[in-house]
Amino acid sequence: MPKVLETINTDISIIGAGIAGSAIARELSKYDLSITVIEQKNDIGLEGTTTNHALVCQGADSLTFRPGTLHAELNIKSIPLWPKLAEELNFKFRRIGGLWLIRDNSDFKKFQKMYSRAFKSSLDPKSPLLIPEGSFIPLKFLNKKELKNEEPEISDEFFGALYDPNLATVNPPEVAKAYAENAKANGTEFLFNTKINNIKRVSGKFELYSDKYIIKTDIVINASGIEADKIAELAKARDFSYVPFKGTIVEFDDELGKMINHETLILPRGSPHMQLISPTYDGKLRAGIYLEMTFRSNKEIKDYAIKHAINVSKTLYPGLPFENHILKSFTGFMAMTNPDTGWHDFVIGIPEFVPNWVNVILGPAGVSASPMLGKKVVEILSKSGVRFEEKKNYQPSIRKGVIS
Amino acid sequence: MSLNNTLNLNLARKIINAMISFSMDNNMLPGSYAVTDSGGHVVALERRDSALPATVDLAIDKAWTASVMKLSAKVLDQVITRGEGWRLNVKYHGRMTLIHGAIPLIIQGEVVGGIGHSGESIEGDEKIAQAGFAGAYREEEFETNVEKGLEISRSIAESVINYVNSNKLKPVAITITDVNGWPLLIYRMDGTPYGFVEISRSRAWTSSAFKLNSHEVTKIVGEIIECPNGEDSNERFNTSQGGIYIGNIIGSLGVAGNSPEEDYKIATNSLKSLNI
Structure with missing residues (x-):
């Protein structure tokens, strides 16, 4: 029956x-x-x-997204909403800031473009995606000495960095x-x-x-x-x-977490994999990200993906013993549209x-x-014609358990 | 389970199926769906019954472009040539196609082939080609309910493949044309040298054009060596054995890959087992 x-x-x-x-x-x-x-x-x-790197794009990175896309629009419009949201719903919202490291003139030129785009979005009243005053701290270029002040353990190979003080982390x-x-x-x-x-x-x-x-x-x-x-x-x-895009991330423990204060990244060259290490909301570190297109059932963690994360961390902070402080590795999937172009x-x-x-x-x-x-x-x-009527008694901060 | 980075006929058919299912779900115009290997040579092509005949070569040329340039037409058009793409098109005698709907198939970071669709608007062509790419990354097969002509073509091609495999013959290229000589389906079995694709297509065309099996044409028209209208269009003349005229809903079947006698045998026996 x-x-x-x-x-x-x-x-x-x-x-x-x-x-x-x-x-x-x-x-x-x-x-x-x-x-x-x-x-x-x-x-x-x-x-x-x-399964993600737990970052909230709050400044420079949102402004790098292709202008005119929904991706850029929703991210930039979300910037001023986050602090208020964290207060209303009472979750941890930690501003860590991001350092985009400069190896040579090519990096510098790219970051200059980004810097001016950020400048425009945050100041030009005619900009279609103007970020309201007060919710965006201007980006700034750091020289080698200033970079060392922010991150004492950073490799000597870098000439400086573009510093984005807005970047934050949450526990998604x-x-x-x-x-x-x-x-x-x-x-x-x-x-x-x-x-x-x-x-x-x-x-x-x-x-x-x-x-x-x-x-x-x-x-x-x-x-x-x-x-x-x-x-x-x-x-x-x-x-x-x-296409399912698989990312592998390695998490390091609090002991190393104390040594790194900011998200630190270099632009990948000739490789599709992201090269970054970042503190998390709870004082640990997440590094990677090894990216590959594959079937969504293929959740296996590969050795080469873990090695990638360690290599990246070592390139950025050669003095730290990353191999001995691995807490866990994990894979996650995101939906990638236009995988042929990366747009x-x-x-x-x-x-x-x-x-x-x-x-x-x-x-x-x-x-x-x-x-x-x-x-x-x-x-x-x-x-599309659906009518919405606001509720009179909506309360933005109350919470009730969802699992009955 | 992970994805193997070789393009074979099964993967090409899965990609085409994904494209057809996407365009049917979204009520898009019927068209031609092509997948080429990394050298730009056809692995599989299907055309839906009411699709425009000219879309066949447009779809193949789009897939060819994506394969040999290892880039999407969208990028070639908007980023690389910035509106000057016609120069490339002239240089390659009109074959390089910078119209959207041509994307490279990337597996494990490598371009293993190209996907081309023609028959919709440029936005539609692009969306359908993208659906094909995404289809390669889906584990399950797509079910499609195709029209009569393509459905029969598929079952004939299956029958040829089964016959070749069970008799341990050399793999073949298969072309099935409509009554006007335009391809409805082209399959290249794994391991078939790509030169046989054009041979199978000309045998099928010749059979459709004269409503005769390809090798019987000379009996009627005498020994013509050259194609009446040249090689550039769909008019292609080949009077060797391997082209069979069917003439009911679909036009002809062309098989190539073994000796002409064997190709003829493969074609007739495969049709016999289907009672056609």
Whole structure:
């Protein structure tokens, strides 16, 4: 006998409770709507939200993103929102600052361009993405002596650095949980251990099928991270493509964490792998990142990827004994669009032939853009004709546990 | 499980399937879907039934461009040549195609081939080609519900591949054309020298053009050596054995890779096992 599924009716369903799904749930919980977040795992943010370098692009790096992309827009607009968000939701937001090391004239020229772009975005009132006053500390060039003052252990090979004092670190799963718990306190429902197997459209409504429930919903937001293509295909709503990009990161312990104060990086030359080491929110270090395109089931940690992280750390800080202080290594996946050119961009949009369905594909710098995601989704849905009415009793700081 | 960095027929077919499934899901115009190896030579091509005949060579040339330049047409156009791309096009006798929808297939950091799509707008072509690239990085196969002509073409090609494999013959190139002589499908089995692709295509064209098996054409028209309209277009003349006229929904089958006699045998026996 077939099992009888429990039916749930809701206005908006969000598939995926990572950083994207949780951030969008919180934003939508400001409006008079019933919202259900559906997650296949048993907690918030267990995939891409956990496996990343935990940085929040706050200055120079956001401004390096290709102008005119959604990637740049959402990241730059998120800059002024972070400190307020950290205060409202009470999570740790640590400004560490970033040092972009200069090896030669070529680096210097590249950074000069970045510096002027940062200058423009933060000061020119005509700039389309003006960063409000006070939320962006100007970048500055350091000479060798100043660089040594900031990082005593740094290699002598570098002539100086571009210093971005804005860069910050958070614990992304903690942030995702904060978003989710605030959304829950404002009426959002969460379903864990619920994997969507099938999606039907019946008279303008979506029916999402899992082993336990049929969720009947007017609007679906597909924020399922690296699985977003498969979820979208169930509803014939995949109008985007991406390739799983696997990153391997090595974490070093607190003892070394004390020795390095800033995110430090060099621009990779002739290699696709990132070359950086950075303190984390809890005083450890994360280094890497070895990047490769592969199948999403290939989560194996390779020796050469670990070696890459150690080599990078050694190049930057030759005097520190990195080999003896490895805490753990891990791999994670991000969704890379335009993998042939490297011109990555976010996808947030409604497919042409599937109304009331929003795809949200983030990839690199997704955590940093999270404060703007919900606002963008509301903007896109409003343009498509959905009416949003603000809730009178929304409370931005209260929290309620999501796992019942 | 990780991805092997060699491009074979199975991977090329998977990429094409991914492109077809993407364009069908998004109600896009039917077109031609090509995958070439690192030297720019066709590994697989499929054309949907109602797609424009000219898209065949456009798709192949796009994939060729991405393979031999190891770059996307988008980059060649916008970054490298900055609007001066026609110079490259003239230099390569019109073959270098800087129209979007041509992207290199990259596996383990290496360009192993090219993907080309033609038949949509430039944005559409680019999106479909991207879907093909992404398809290479999906473990499961895509299910597609293609039109009658392409469906029959696929089953004939399968039958040829099975016949060659089970009789331990040399691998072959297969071309299936419509009644007007335009390819619906080109497959090159792994290990087939690329020269056989054009031979199989000309045998199939000749059969469609004269509604006869390729080697029977001389009996009717005498010994013509040169192609009536030259080699540049789809008009290609070849009266050796290996081209079979079918003439029902699809036009002809061309097989090449062994001796002409064996190629003819492969073609007839493969069709027989399908009762065509």
